Amino acid sequence: VIITQGQYVASAVKKDQYPENDLPEIVFIGRSNVGKSSLINSLTRVNNLARVSSQPGKTQTINFFEVGLKIAEVEGRKAFYLVDLPGYGYAKTGKEKRKIWSKFIEEYLLTSQRLQFVCQLIDIRHEPMASDVEMFEWLVKNNIPVLIVATKCDKIGKTVRQRSIAAIKRKLGVAELSVLPYSSLKNEGRSDLLDVIGDSLVE
Ligand code: GTP
Ligand code: MG
Secondary structure, eight states: EEEEEEEEEEEEEEGGGGGGSSEEEEEEETTTSSSHHHHHHHHTTTSSOOOOOOOSSSOOOOEEEEEEEEEETTSSEEEEEEEOOOBOTTTTOOHHHHHHHHHHHHHHHHHSSSSEEEEEEETTTSSOHHHHHHHHHHHHHOOOEEEEEEEOOGSSOOOHHHHHHHHHHHHHTTOOOOOOEEEETTTTTTHHHHHHHHHHHHH
């Protein structure tokens, strides 16, 4: 699976701002600062495609990036969107703002016609927090397919990594869940994630 392009298409906080081109969508969700935007840059190998910051709360809108994939077994190129979302669980975001967040994100997640699956990102160094568990359960309840991606795996050693992944599964209450370790810094997990994306697009 080879990525052939990555470009910014649109930012939206309501329906009429979604891009007109109707392509399959892969969505990234997770707490502020967990590394959603960095992962999009790592996948596409386009630096600064999605804006990254060490301060949480950087991404404020639903951002669509158009990407092309070449899959060995399939003729031609598959175009789709990587969709970057604002983070949840950011303490400094006021209550009022949080309500608006959940409203426009919820509307998007519940009405998108071509959503393939959601990648829920969880920092591999920390146990999932209450907001992560809530989000995961909400996605499952609404029949939205989820892949858990454990981010920043360059920050811990291999043995601790296995323990952290087990802790994530335990906390989310699903033993047979697949959790994909990822490092945007080292591009680790990149080809695995591209394979999952490729599979979701040819099925
Ligand atoms: P919001 O837009 O605020 O919700 O954050 P985000 O989830 O998009 O996080 P972002 O990609 O902006 O990254 C947050 C910080 O984590 C930045 O300082 C990144 O450089 C850092 N970071 C992201 N991914 C990795 C990674 O794989 N390894 C390491 N070491 N740092 C990372
Ligand atoms: Mg971001």
